[in-house]
Amino acid sequence: MSASLPTVSGTPEAPRAAEEGRVPVVPHTSSPRLVATLAVAGAIAGLVLVLVHQWTEPRILEHQARVLDEAVVEVLSGPSSTRTFFLVDGAFTAEPPAAADTASADRVYVGFDAGGAPVGVALAAAEPGFQDVIRLIFGYDPAGGAVLGMKVLESKETPGLGDKIEKDSSFVAEFRGVVAPLLGVKQGAGSGGDDEIDMITGATISSRAIIDIINHRLEAVEADVQALWRSAPAAPSMAGGLP
Amino acid sequence: MSPRVTTPSEDFLRGVWRENPVLVQLLGLCPALAVTNTVANSLAMGIATFFVLTGSSLLVSLLKSWIPKEVRISAYILIIATFVTMADMLLAALVPDIHKALGAFIALIVVNCMILGRQEAFASKRPVGRALLDAFGTGLGFIVALFMMGTVREVLGNGSFLGVPLFGDAFEPWIIMILPPGGFFTLGLLLLVFAWWEERKDVPVHPRHWPHGVTVTVDAGGPGGSPAGAGVNAPRSD
Amino acid sequence: MGELLWIFVSAMLVNNFTLVLFLGLCPFLGVSAKVGTAVRMGAANVFVLVITSLTASFLNAFVLVHAPYLRLISFIVVIASLVQIVEMAIKKLSPTLFRELGIFLPLITTNCAILGLAIFQTNRGYGALEGLFFALGAGAGLTLALSLMASIRERVELSDVPAVARNMGLVLVLAGTLSLAFMGFAGLFTS
Numbered sequence: 001m002s003a004s005l006p007t008v009s010g011t012p013e014a015p016r017a018a019e020e021g022r023v024p025v026v027p028h029t030s031s032p033r034l035v036a037t038l039a040v041a042g043a044i045a046g047l048v049l050v051l052v053h054q055w056t057e058p059r060i061l062e063h064q065a066r067v068l069d070e071a072v073v074e075v076l077s078g079p080s081s082t083r084t085f086f087l088v089d090g091a092f093t094a095e096p097p098a099a100a101d102t103a104s105a106d107r108v109y110v111g112f113d114a115g116g117a118p119v120g121v122a123l124a125a126a127e128p129g130f131q132d133v134i135r136l137i138f139g140y141d142p143a144g145g146a147v148l149g150m151k152v153l154e155s156k157e158t159p160g161l162g163d164k165i166e167k168d169s170s171f172v173a174e175f176r177g178v179v180a181p182l183l184g185v186k187q188g189a190g191s192g193g194d195d196e197i198d199m200i201t202g203a204t205i206s207s208r209a210i211i212d213i214i215n216h217r218l219e220a221v222e223a224d225v226q227a228l229w230r231s232a233p234a235a236p237s238m239a240g241g242l243p
Numbered sequence: 244m245s246p247r248v249t250t251p252s253e254d255f256l257r258g259v260w261r262e263n264p265v266l267v268q269l270l271g272l273c274p275a276l277a278v279t280n281t282v283a284n285s286l287a288m289g290i291a292t293f294f295v296l297t298g299s300s301l302l303v304s305l306l307k308s309w310i311p312k313e314v315r316i317s318a319y320i321l322i323i324a325t326f327v328t329m330a331d332m333l334l335a336a337l338v339p340d341i342h343k344a345l346g347a348f349i350a351l352i353v354v355n356c357m358i359l360g361r362q363e364a365f366a367s368k369r370p371v372g373r374a375l376l377d378a379f380g381t382g383l384g385f386i387v388a389l390f391m392m393g394t395v396r397e398v399l400g401n402g403s404f405l406g407v408p409l410f411g412d413a414f415e416p417w418i419i420m421i422l423p424p425g426g427f428f429t430l431g432l433l434l435l436v437f438a439w440w441e442e443r444k445d446v447p448v449h450p451r452h453w454p455h456g457v458t459v460t461v462d463a464g465g466p467g468g469s470p471a472g473a474g475v476n477a478p479r480s481d
Numbered sequence: 482m483g484e485l486l487w488i489f490v491s492a493m494l495v496n497n498f499t500l501v502l503f504l505g506l507c508p509f510l511g512v513s514a515k516v517g518t519a520v521r522m523g524a525a526n527v528f529v530l531v532i533t534s535l536t537a538s539f540l541n542a543f544v545l546v547h548a549p550y551l552r553l554i555s556f557i558v559v560i561a562s563l564v565q566i567v568e569m570a571i572k573k574l575s576p577t578l579f580r581e582l583g584i585f586l587p588l589i590t591t592n593c594a595i596l597g598l599a600i601f602q603t604n605r606g607y608g609a610l611e612g613l614f615f616a617l618g619a620g621a622g623l624t625l626a627l628s629l630m631a632s633i634r635e636r637v638e639l640s641d642v643p644a645v646a647r648n649m650g651l652v653l654v655l656a657g658t659l660s661l662a663f664m665g666f667a668g669l670f671t672s
Contacts (some may be wrong), residue, residue: 029311036309041318045325046551052329053550054337061338128487130495130668133605158667159280159401161417207666269510269649273593277503317558324554332550347600350553354593356507390608421499426662439645 073121075139077151079111112235125217129209132156142229150175162206184211195216257383270357276426285393289386295326297378300366304374319362422436471481492618494666498627505594519631523624525585534616537599538609
């Protein structure tokens, strides 16, 4: 710890200058010195951040991959392996050319059973809900045209009302096996059709948002997904999570 | 900065209660209102801010003679932003769920005026030990304030404390308390209760109708030195 | 177009920066005593928000692609410097405008709302055009919240408020009531 008194105010130079009989001047620092100080500080800050980033990044990426993988597994009811397909030049492919921009390309996740046969496609989608954007992922069986399951990834819907779209297990369960395009009906007002979803009382808008998000997403990529399905996608050579 | 002598314990305790950054000085309100809808989020935000404040104060106090006066604010912001980015990445790697719940508000610790304020007013002028004590006190005061907000909001708004249900099924949660208006109401009512408490405490000594400026506070803490009540009035001077 | 409109209205009303996201509280609580001041403060905010949004889009697209960990530092530094440059330019070019808005600029440079806009815009992956509408919506929302609050406070000044409540506590409770009113805008964009 420094030995100077905690109560001294002002610059340390001032009293010393006075002792030596000089007129205390306001210290003026030259511009190069100012720039140099900030540059050095910036360089050190950058260095520290690079180190922390290198340590944390693998953990963060691993967590993100795990969350996504778990969601895909959940909405496809537990496939034994999954594989990502990117939409490049109008067709889904698991092995895009190196030149393709896969970071921003649309993608789907195909799940396979133990025998390597595809069981369904998981699609992520996002649209405005009641409060803010709802992000979700749902499983789809292109052969039967049925939704296999739905999981909300992110929403800011009203706690206690709108957030039932992710917390009400009977609502979530309705998305298993329902035929697309989905039709939202009020509780008890449905005719028992296989495309009907009973909306949550008190959260009709959030429920309808979920239904719309799935319908819109399917409408947009149905043709490409069907083409992918007809091409009999192959399971990854090694069983496991998403690459 | 007044040249008044302060004791180490005063440096530490001042920030915890008498000059509490949130409840008295009304600094750092953005996180205090935005992320206090559960106790767990409040504590996480409190601890992250504590880390940034302590780290910055330590570094600023160590480097005070090297930082030219002209660029000190930029240098402080650079230091603070570095610590915040570190906190952001560490939280994302170690406790991803809490990181997701706090979202962008971790990055916004950078613009928490409380942190920059402590650097400018204290850490840049004092030895390392005192700067650290002050940062511990202020950081702890911030945690205390957020914890109080989080407790009120989670207990009333969700009927639970740290996720543990308290009241059983018969309790109908006051959902509004965990929504944005509940943040404003909770802090507003806390400040009103403190002001009322101060007024009551003053009654036996000072007649209620005395002009405000005449009030003699017990300690010599200078402006804003009187607990909660007087400090709460301060921002009205605008 | 529909998406841009949603971004604008969402930032202005449904997810109002001040009343729902708690960004920009300092000016909201500090400069909201007079309607005239509040409106000019809001206008200065719109101005800085637009600069911020354009800066953030540029940095995200060209500078930070390979160094995301420097995002916070570069946002803060670049935005603060840019606003200062613009402030000097206005002072030189239009002293009248500077008198009207300029005094607020240093106040809002390091305000939550400014950095918040840049970070939210990045997290949501908005491009330059979307970011611009986001900034305009956020600015309009801040101005709306500020002037509503100032109108209420002008009335409160004339009311017989108990001495114990004449402090920031009352202002926060009023803000809570406004925030409650803004919750009514939720669901504006769903059928």
